[in-house]
Amino acid sequence: MPASIHPDVDSELNMRAFKRLSAVLSRRKSPRSFVPVDPLRHAITDLADMLERQGVAEGIGVHLNCDEVDQIARILILGGHPETAALLIECHAVDDDQEEVHYQGPPDINIDGEPVVPVSLAVYVAALA
Template identity: 40%
Template sequence: MNAFKRLTPAFTAAKSLLGRMPAAWARLRPVLNPWGTLRTERLAAVECMTLAYEIVRISEAELSGYRQAAEDLATLFNDGMLADHLGERFTCGEIEEIASFFRAVDHPAVAALWVECHAQGDDEGDLHYAAPAGSDELTLAA
């Protein structure tokens, strides 16, 4: 115990000297108190894990909402009459974007419906042009 009492002035002097040099104190603190460093690292890890959990929970709720919205949109667009009336009015690029959206949300039948209805209005040479059913026979006869 007497040894600690004799070292107290030295520690006090070192502490006051290190107080004026924060960079040196930051480097020496982990060496002098390794348990404090481990506690700090553990608390930081707990904070990061808690933050990650909250982000995942919020993202999961938002993703569920987006899935439901995509499902509702696919139900709305899965109408042959709507696709027939509107499909021809879209450009090939626009209909490809609509189709890629429905393929991405696992509704390839809706995508195919819109591409098919769009193709009816395409001219020869367009991306989705589909020749009329009887056109092969006419070509052979000529």
């Protein structure tokens, strides 16, 4: 724990403020509950609306790695926008290679002789929730 949260303020005062904040946070059910539900839902809906505009998901999806697209998709799903999550993953998957999670190319055999089957995006999106 830092001795001083802000160098211009007495460290004793900082310690008391830190303890009060810790007590408040410990009474919360989840540390993720900092943003009220309605503003968070509205923000997620705004994100979904933006991604659904012509070419936005396509332009963004190919530049995200698999983990990044999964995290954004999960937020969209939890915010009530699974179709937009599927769209973003589908746009991302265009550039995925056989060894990547969202591969959508034809069934094939990889260099180790193992079958490579494209993932079902509908099943994948359902599993993210």
